[in-house]
Amino acid sequence: MKNLDITIMGRDFRIACPEQEEASLMMAVDLLDGRIESIKRDGKVVGADRIAIMAALNIAHEMLSMKMSGTDVGMTEFRQRLLHMQEVIDQAMLEQNRLF
Incomplete structure (x- = not known):
C-alpha cells in the first residue's frame, strides 16, 4: 500500500x-474534481x-447507464486516455533522463 496525497x-x-491502482485512482480524482468544478461553475x-x-451521483448514474445498456464505450475511452497519459509520462521521463 502507498499513501497518496x-x-x-x-x-x-x-x-x-x-x-x-495509483494511476486509475488519480484519474478518478481528476474526474471527480473536474465534475465538481463544472457543477460549481454552473x-x-x-x-x-x-x-x-x-x-458523485452524476458519475454513478453515468456508470450504471453504461452498464445497463451494455455499452463499454466509457471504459474503452478510459483505457485509451490512460494509455495516452502513460505515453506522455514515458516521453517526459525519457527527456528528463537525457538531462542527466
Whole structure:
C-alpha cells in the first residue's frame, strides 16, 4: 500500500492505495474534481456537500447507464486516455533522463 496525497474541492486528503491502482485512482480524482468544478461553475447547486454529492451521483448514474445498456464505450475511452497519459509520462521521463 502507498499513501497518496490528493486534492478534491481544494481540500487535501491522504489515502492509502495499492501501488498498481495509483494511476486509475488519480484519474478518478481528476474526474471527480473536474465534475465538481463544472457543477460549481454552473452555479445551480450551492454548498460544498451538495456539490460533492451531485458530482458523485452524476458519475454513478453515468456508470450504471453504461452498464445497463451494455455499452463499454466509457471504459474503452478510459483505457485509451490512460494509455495516452502513460505515453506522455514515458516521453517526459525519457527527456528528463537525457538531462542527466
